[in-house]
Structure formats: structure tokens, C-alpha cells
Amino acid sequence: MPESSTPRIYLDNAATSWPKPAAVYDAVDDYNRNLGVAVGRGAYRQAGEVQGIVDRCRKHAADLLGAESWDRIVFTFNGTDSLNLALHGLVNAGDHVVTSDIEHNSVLRPLRELSRRLGVETTFVSADRTGLIDPTTVRDALRPNTKLVAITHASNVTGTIQPIAEIAAIAREAGVLCLVDAAQSAGHLPIDLKNLPVDLLACPGHKGLLGPLGTGLLYVRPGVEQQLQSVRQGGTGSNSEDDRQPDLLPDKYESGNHNAPGLCGLEAALAWIQERGVESIRAHERELTSRLLDGLARIEQLTIHGPCDAEKQVGVVSVTIPGFEPQVLASILDESFGIQTRAGLHCAPGAHRALRTFEAGGTVRLSVGPFTTANEIDAAVTGLAELAGAV
Numbered sequence: 001m002p003e004s005s006t007p008r009i010y011l012d013n014a015a016t017s018w019p020k021p022a023a024v025y026d027a028v029d030d031y032n033r034n035l036g037v038a039v040g041r042g043a044y045r046q047a048g049e050v051q052g053i054v055d056r057c058r059k060h061a062a063d064l065l066g067a068e069s070w071d072r073i074v075f076t077f078n079g080t081d082s083l084n085l086a087l088h089g090l091v092n093a094g095d096h097v098v099t100s101d102i103e104h105n106s107v108l109r110p111l112r113e114l115s116r117r118l119g120v121e122t123t124f125v126s127a128d129r130t131g132l133i134d135p136t137t138v139r140d141a142l143r144p145n146t147k148l149v150a151i152t153h154a155s156n157v158t159g160t161i162q163p164i165a166e167i168a169a170i171a172r173e174a175g176v177l178c179l180v181d182a183a184q185s186a187g188h189l190p191i192d193l194k195n196l197p198v199d200l201l202a203c204p205g206h207k208g209l210l211g212p213l214g215t216g217l218l219y220v221r222p223g224v225e226q227q228l229q230s231v232r233q234g235g236t237g238s239n240s241e242d243d244r245q246p247d248l249l250p251d252k253y254e255s256g257n258h259n260a261p262g263l264c265g266l267e268a269a270l271a272w273i274q275e276r277g278v279e280s281i282r283a284h285e286r287e288l289t290s291r292l293l294d295g296l297a298r299i300e301q302l303t304i305h306g307p308c309d310a311e312k313q314v315g316v317v318s319v320t321i322p323g324f325e326p327q328v329l330a331s332i333l334d335e336s337f338g339i340q341t342r343a344g345l346h347c348a349p350g351a352h353r354a355l356r357t358f359e360a361g362g363t364v365r366l367s368v369g370p371f372t373t374a375n376e377i378d379a380a381v382t383g384l385a386e387l388a389g390a391v
């Protein structure tokens, strides 16, 4: 462990964001101390207050993403939960899915399970060495029975921003649904679903959206609910006389009690993001990413994996230093400098195969957030330079 006086330099925002805006901690605390009730279940004062907060949370999320209305936002418990709902709810026996080889396991494993259980076939298009997917490869992979194109907006290994507008347009033109995994882009990049032919967009609430762990959401384009089955059924606080799952959104997909403290925190986080503006967060993170890339590029022994261009990536940067196993490098960075990163395969083994970093145990990933400072970036560069020089 580093000395307790060593400042904590948190560069693992791609795993979960920290710190959060102060209003998030206050909202969770206020819920726990003063509200403490289930959402959508009671008629007393605190129940009404919590319902109001959750309604506002949905509205903020819809506004932030450019969704048609608040009821297109389904709350889930994390990004994985959103992706499981989309994939298991939509894909049936006889369907074909197109995805890429750099996806997160929360896309790859549900697809594998669908293949095992239902014989669903998947085509994996390949990314290039910078983690970029060529939209024409998606077009070439489509078949008459393709139901879905599932693609990540930004790689959680290289940060590479994918041409999702082009990919979604190809899917739309072919009459195929398009699911975007926005785990590394929501809150980091402007997203406007009004101008994006995306049918489903999945993201955690706890990464770029700056809410607490245990929150997530799935956007469902109007009409898609006719094909998207619920994967969990149960109490919704609505239509209780009926033993069938309600058809109404969002209740159709939100059985069981909500993570109410989490949603109160997420509401405060989304309000903070709207106040600050996603464009302004993007500008801050782009500047820090550029500073990081410039600093790292001067370290001769170090390799940066990815586009190496802050315009083409979110604030996620993967590096290796020959002679250092990624896990060892990450431990030393924390122990010696208090620099907290994430080492390994990042739940995206295919991305590491594409980068040729799989065999060596992956990379060390540094990821920034809205509260990261230029001084922290400089400290990370200095620490890595010192270690690289020591090899």
C-alpha cells in the first residue's frame, strides 16, 4: 500500500467514476436518512417525493440522450444488466447477430449463451490495430435473418470512438435493429438519439453518468418494445390485479424494487452533467487525453495501444512497457505513486487479441473523468517514465 500521505490519483474512471459530484453523495445520504421508501409503491409524503426524484432522473436521462420521451428510459442495475435485457429480450432462435471482436464480455457472453441455448449465430467483424471498426464490414456481414447489430460506441480498452452513425444507418437501411453499448461514451460524448438511427442504447449509470454503482439504463426506441420481451417479470406497483407483465413502458422491463438510493444519486449526477454540459466535459477530457498521449509518446520504452489521437478516442488510454507484466506495473504505479489504473484484459479479450496484447496479459489502462486534473496527468506520465527508465 502507498503511504497514507501519498495523494490518490484515480485514473480508473472507465471502471467506475470517482469522485462523483458532491450533490450525488448528498442525494444518496438524504435518501437513506430521510426518505428510505420504495419507488412507486406508497401514497405517503416520502413516497411521493422519491417518485418525483425518480421521474426527474428519467427525464434528465431522456433529455441528455435526446430520447423521444421519459418512458423510453428503462432503469437497470448496471451496463451489463441493460445489455442482457436487450440481447436476451430481442434475439430468438433462428436469428443472426452482427457484432465486433472488441466487444465487452457483457455483449460476448450473452451472445455465447444465446448460441448455446437457442443456436443463435453471430458474426464478429474485426477491428483494426487502433480498435476501429470499418462500417462496410458490418454491411458485408448482414444476412437475411440478421436481427441485430450490436456495437460498442467507444472501446473500453483503446478508447476508440466507433462510427456508430454510419453503422446504425447501415442497419436501419437493411431493416435490422441496432444496439449500442454506450458504457464508455454516455456522459463523455454528446449523444443525440434524435439524429442517430439507434434502436437500443445501453449504459451504466455509474461510469460517465457519474451516478452510484448499481445503476444503469436502457433506451428503447418507440415500437421496439413490440419485439423486446421482458427478461424479468414481477411486481411493478402497477396493474397489480393482472398476473401478466404490463405492456406499458417502463414497467414492462422494471420488475421488483428499484435501487432507490442509487437513482436519487443518479438524478443529482444527471442534473450536474446537464448544468455543466456534455460538450464541456468532452472538451476537458479531450484536453487531458491529449496531454496524456503527448507525455506518454515521449517515453521511448512505452507503447500506446489505440488511435493515439484525442479526437478519435474518449479518455481511455492503454499502455504496455516491455519487461513489465501489466498487473505488476499497475501495482507498482499504485504502491509507489498512488496512481490507480486497471491492468489486464478489461473483460474484452477480443480487443486484446486485435491489439496483440492478449498473450502478454493485456495492458495497463488509464482513464480520466470530469474531475481529473492536468497535474494528475503529469504525475502519471512522470511515474510511468520513471518506471520505464528502470526496466
Ligand SMILES: Cc1ncc(COP(=O)(O)O)c(C=O)c1O
Pocket: 014, 015, 078, 079, 080, 081, 104, 106, 152, 154, 155, 156, 181, 183, 184, 203, 204, 205, 216
Ligand atoms: C464497453 C463496456 N460495456 C459494458 C460494460 C459493463 O458495464 P457494468 O460494469 O456497468 O456492468 C463495461 C464496463 O466496464 C464496458 O466498459
